Amino acid sequence: MIYLDNAATTNYKPQSVIDSVTDCITKYPFNPNRSGNKQALELQQKLYDIRKKLSLLYNNDSENHVAFTSGCTMALNLAILGNAKKGHIIITCTEHNSVLRPVMQLKRKGFVDVSVVCPNANGDISVDDIARYVRRDTYMLCVSHASNVTGKYQNLEKIGDYARRHNIIFLADCAQSAGYLPLDMAKCNVDLVAIAGHKGLHGIQGAGALIFNNRSVPRPITFGGTGTESHLQYQPNTVPDCLESGTLPTPAIMAMSAGVDYWLDNWKENRDIIEKTQQIILDGLNKINGVKVYSQPNLSGVIAFNIHEKDSGEVADELSQKYDIAVRGGLQCAPLMHKWLGTTEQGIVRASVSCATTQEDCYALINAVELIAK
Amino acid sequence: MIYLDNAATTNYKPQSVIDSVTDCITKYPFNPNRSGNKQALELQQKLYDIRKKLSLLYNNDSENHVAFTSGCTMALNLAILGNAKKGHIIITCTEHNSVLRPVMQLKRKGFVDVSVVCPNANGDISVDDIARYVRRDTYMLCVSHASNVTGKYQNLEKIGDYARRHNIIFLADCAQSAGYLPLDMAKCNVDLVAIAGHKGLHGIQGAGALIFNNRSVPRPITFGGTGTESHLQYQPNTVPDCLESGTLPTPAIMAMSAGVDYWLDNWKENRDIIEKTQQIILDGLNKINGVKVYSQPNLSGVIAFNIHEKDSGEVADELSQKYDIAVRGGLQCAPLMHKWLGTTEQGIVRASVSCATTQEDCYALINAVELIAK
Numbered sequence: 001m002i003y004l005d006n007a008a009t010t011n012y013k014p015q016s017v018i019d020s021v022t023d024c025i026t027k028y029p030f031n032p033n034r035s036g037n038k039q040a041l042e043l044q045q046k047l048y049d050i051r052k053k054l055s056l057l058y059n060n061d062s063e064n065h066v067a068f069t070s071g072c073t074m075a076l077n078l079a080i081l082g083n084a085k086k087g088h089i090i091i092t093c094t095e096h097n098s099v100l101r102p103v104m105q106l107k108r109k110g111f112v113d114v115s116v117v118c119p120n121a122n123g124d125i126s127v128d129d130i131a132r133y134v135r136r137d138t139y140m141l142c143v144s145h146a147s148n149v150t151g152k153y154q155n156l157e158k159i160g161d162y163a164r165r166h167n168i169i170f171l172a173d174c175a176q177s178a179g180y181l182p183l184d185m186a187k188c189n190v191d192l193v194a195i196a197g198h199k200g201l202h203g204i205q206g207a208g209a210l211i212f213n214n215r216s217v218p219r220p221i222t223f224g225g226t227g228t229e230s231h232l233q234y235q236p237n238t239v240p241d242c243l244e245s246g247t248l249p250t251p252a253i254m255a256m257s258a259g260v261d262y263w264l265d266n267w268k269e270n271r272d273i274i275e276k277t278q279q280i281i282l283d284g285l286n287k288i289n290g291v292k293v294y295s296q297p298n299l300s301g302v303i304a305f306n307i308h309e310k311d312s313g314e315v316a317d318e319l320s321q322k323y324d325i326a327v328r329g330g331l332q333c334a335p336l337m338h339k340w341l342g343t344t345e346q347g348i349v350r351a352s353v354s355c356a357t358t359q360e361d362c363y364a365l366i367n368a369v370e371l372i373a374k
Numbered sequence: 375m376i377y378l379d380n381a382a383t384t385n386y387k388p389q390s391v392i393d394s395v396t397d398c399i400t401k402y403p404f405n406p407n408r409s410g411n412k413q414a415l416e417l418q419q420k421l422y423d424i425r426k427k428l429s430l431l432y433n434n435d436s437e438n439h440v441a442f443t444s445g446c447t448m449a450l451n452l453a454i455l456g457n458a459k460k461g462h463i464i465i466t467c468t469e470h471n472s473v474l475r476p477v478m479q480l481k482r483k484g485f486v487d488v489s490v491v492c493p494n495a496n497g498d499i500s501v502d503d504i505a506r507y508v509r510r511d512t513y514m515l516c517v518s519h520a521s522n523v524t525g526k527y528q529n530l531e532k533i534g535d536y537a538r539r540h541n542i543i544f545l546a547d548c549a550q551s552a553g554y555l556p557l558d559m560a561k562c563n564v565d566l567v568a569i570a571g572h573k574g575l576h577g578i579q580g581a582g583a584l585i586f587n588n589r590s591v592p593r594p595i596t597f598g599g600t601g602t603e604s605h606l607q608y609q610p611n612t613v614p615d616c617l618e619s620g621t622l623p624t625p626a627i628m629a630m631s632a633g634v635d636y637w638l639d640n641w642k643e644n645r646d647i648i649e650k651t652q653q654i655i656l657d658g659l660n661k662i663n664g665v666k667v668y669s670q671p672n673l674s675g676v677i678a679f680n681i682h683e684k685d686s687g688e689v690a691d692e693l694s695q696k697y698d699i700a701v702r703g704g705l706q707c708a709p710l711m712h713k714w715l716g717t718t719e720q721g722i723v724r725a726s727v728s729c730a731t732t733q734e735d736c737y738a739l740i741n742a743v744e745l746i747a748k
Contacts, residue, residue, distance in 0.1 A: 029383055038375070328410075
């Protein structure tokens with residue numbers, strides 16, 4: 001199979017990631033923060049080190065402000081539901097359902113009003129456009145660092161500067177940027193960052209993290225054993241423990257950590273591969289009659305396109321069944337983005353490369369699309 | 375290290391479990407229910423089969439009534455918060471914080487009143503005692519199938535019969551029983567079962583499941599992409615998808631499934647080992663002057679004890695540091711149980727055996743306890 005659905009889950013898992021999982025299962029099948037035995041304490045130290053690594057990576061204020069979650073969706077739920085209050089939230093057209101649906105749930109419950117900012121013709125979210133929606137009770141702004149539909153990145157620095165000056169909590173959904181482009185939370189005035197382990201970081205499914213600062217400490221949204229203050233019948237307040245009820249998914253956390261190391265060690269070579277393969281596909285598709293391309297070159301290696309008026313799901317099915325090429329059709333869980341792009345009915349075919357994509361993979365896709373387009 | 379903390383996480387992982395994880399990472403690094411490519415569909419079929427297996431195992435009504443979660447705590451949160459309404463909940467003294475804290479959160483929010491039923495002198499929760507607390511607005515009853523402190527099992531059939539006749543939703547926390555004793559939901563009139571993958575099932579941390587029936591379909595408590603009805607800005611209603619926002623922790627789910635197979639294939643031999651090793655420890659500890667044992671023989675292999683008035687945490691530390699034996703001190707996240715046992719201050723030392731425990735392990739513990747008790 002030619003795998004070009006890396007924006008969903010990267011299929012290349014570095015040996016170091018696989019080893020970290022096996023290592024965790026066979027050498028550390030314990031509960032950190034629970035058992036006091038030596039190896040469990042060793043594991044606890046490892047988790048502390050990973051918190052520190054993630055905090056440094058995103059230039060945040062404290063390793064205690066990193067909550068491990070079961071994935072990016074849970075991190076976003078924690079960020080949004082855990083900071084919920086009566087008021088107004090601004091999101092953008094580019095948000096994934098993992099941002100949109102928690103926000104709309106708050107709206108449905110009568111907690112918040114929601115405004116949606118659309119990008120300009122270049123795909124950029126501008127401060128001026130955000131400013132147009134800001135109200136006195138606007139308390140949160142959510143922006144996808146990179147769109148999961150087109151791969152388009154947002155420059156968060158200006159937006160963050162504006163948000164901080166207006167005392168608005170700024171949440172960046174980094175599901176599609178982690179592993180491709182770091183983010184300086186301090187410099188960009190980003191208060192909350194949500195990441196996934198299994199996409200650009202090449203970890204396994206089952207872990208993500210929410211990185212937050214002093215301005216945006218979430219309240220717990222799920223409740224249970226934290227290994228601390230066990231005598232309390234109510235959820236304790238100590239972060240990050242109070243945000244991590246239940247046994248942590250240590251194998252997936254270790255994989256995410258190995259993935260961060262892999263990123264730091266290989267980012268330059270991998271970026272080159274992604275740039276090159278992406279460019280081949282972009283050039284190839286742009287030359288085919290009847291193919292519309294929605295993406296510009298981007299760090300995440302995402303190429304969104306359509307063939308004539310063909311339903312994107314059918315194209316994806318044909319690519320899979322006839323050519324054994326895996327891409328993603330449909331709405332990619334981002335309905336507002338498709339509304340903005342005018343592709344709600346047709347959806348979009350999303351191909352996404354990774355550091356393991358070869359030039360042959362690219363040409364295979366181009367040839368298949370050419371045949372389908374005929 | 376002699377590992378006797380299996381009630382937290384079993385440290386023995388069968389080769390089939392390890393293989394299932396590696397297999398999932400290397401052969402199926404995809405998103406089921408998202409991508410339409412052949413192998414992703416294959417993975418989707420595997421997940422469907424696991425739902426079916428769990429539904430059959432617990433004799434429930436439909437494979438669509440199995441929601442995968444990140445663990446048992448999340449399953450319990452989904453069961454409790456997802457069925458929340460104004461009214462009255464009954465729990466028992468034996469509940470873990472993963473039941474207690476979600477329930478108390480509902481209380482704190484003014485949603486529910488909570489009553490706590492204590493066991494009789496034998497440790498049994500009786501229907502008569504439950505009946506004493508039932509009100510007209512009692513809508514949920516939560517009972518741990520097996521106590522995580524003493525290992526004591528509850529007979530759920532009579533309780534379930536009573537609950538069903540009074541139209542009370544009956545939730546069984548099977549964190550400590552899954553992998554040791556099955557439960558017939560239909561026969562016992564249990565509406566909701568929460569299980570963990572990493573304990574008695576010998577899977578890895580990061581997956582659990584909530585099995586529910588038609589009477590107890592929970593509402594989603596987290597929100598995001600479900601791979602279905604992506605055009606909806608609000609969370610869709612289709613189960614189980616709507617309860618599983620975000621990418622599923624497939625490696626841990628596969629491990630849980632391999633763990634179920636391992637259980638079904640080996641339950642008799644493993645039960646024998648657990649019975650025998652547990653009995654050795656019980657006999658040994660009962661003979662030591664100054665040691666108080668709180669457990670009777672139980673299927674989960676849990677042995678709760680204290681040495682004189684010594685703090686249980688200190689005993690656990692000494693066992694770890696001097697004798698390299700891993701047990702669990704403190705309150706085991708079950709404060710009401712310790713209140714009932716009168717061990718809130720001292721806590722309890724919990725040793726827990728598994729199918730991988732040897733007789734030598736048992737004698738090492740007994741000898742160490744004897745020395746500490748002197």
